[in-house]
Amino acid sequence: MTKFSVNARTTAVVELDDELAPVVVGHADQNLRLLESLLAADVHVRGGVVTIKGSPSEVSLATRAFKELESMARRGHELSLDSVRRAVGIVDRGEKSASDVLGSGIITHRGKTVRAKTEGQKEYVDAIDRFNVVFGVGPAGTGKTFLAMAKAVAALKDKQVERIILTRPAVEAGENLGFLPGTLHEKIDPYLRPLHDAMREMLEPDLIPKLMETGVVEVAPLAYMRGRTLNNAFIILDEAQNTTPAQMKMFLTRLGFGSKMVITGDASQVDLPRGQKSGLAVAREVLRGVPGIAFPSLTSSDVVRNPLVTAIVEAYDDFDAYEEGIEQGKNKVKNFKDA
Incomplete structure (x- = not known):
């Protein structure tokens, strides 16, 4: 179970489960490095103890992110860099639980x-x-x-x-x-x-x-x-x-x-x-x-x-919207002339 200790307004100490902490920080700390780049707060990890410093909002976001990642690890979710990035995004939006969104399996095949x-x-x-x-x-x-x-x-x-x-x-x-x-x-x-x-x-x-x-x-x-x-x-x-x-x-x-x-x-x-x-x-x-x-x-x-696919889809969506706007403008001019 995750324990929280909040000192003043700008520091939080999160104690992760000893068995789950290595999963959260990732192999060779790769998840931790990604979290440090995604989160505005300063994050320091020693063993299963995570010390977070920053503004109240930054500390709150980082604390919730580590809690959700621990919950995902407990449910057997593989914490890849992609899933960590998506989990932080869900936590940042604050509408749903990342572990509920990303942690529920549909079917397992060959592990x-x-x-x-x-x-x-x-x-x-x-x-x-x-x-x-x-x-x-x-x-x-x-x-x-x-x-x-x-x-x-x-x-x-x-x-x-x-x-x-x-x-x-x-x-x-x-x-x-x-x-x-x-x-x-x-x-x-x-x-x-x-x-x-x-x-x-x-x-x-x-x-x-x-x-x-x-x-x-x-x-x-x-x-x-x-x-x-x-x-x-x-x-x-x-x-x-x-x-x-x-x-x-x-x-x-x-x-x-x-x-x-x-x-x-x-x-x-x-x-x-x-x-x-x-x-x-x-x-x-x-x-x-x-x-x-x-x-x-x-x-x-x-x-x-591939993240580039997202950029391609959005670029085409923008282009289609632009073309549709031009076509609507032409129709308005034609209707005006016909009136």
């Missing part, structure tokens, strides 16, 4: 635990637990598909569902897969490869073919969902921004008893023909407020790839 790594991802994962249909919308790298896959595999292992169904529209082939060479599997494999890759992170590679042969795991293009009722299944529709409104309605109405649907997409990466409405965009307008359906949003702050 690696899949967890939410941001507040947005935590809200997304919680929504999947609470709602039957969840739309996870956000830019590339926010873990939409990966986390949905983790929840699906966890549900299968816990016998909450009997099968997993993974699908996405084969937009590049115009859904006309008959014109492509090879068997059905060879035709659709390039479009479903991201789903296969995510699945291999959760299951033994040699087990996946067996699950697919028995129908426990099904990976198929969206066109193959037509005319079916999907009971007792965890269904993931990936790249949903590339569905048409009719395809989206067809997919959503496949929902059967005991099933859960997660629809993922990035509204900024629509590959449909110009002028064609996205089924994802229409669904967000039509279904908001419908009980049992959730629309958690992920943003550039939830990107968990």
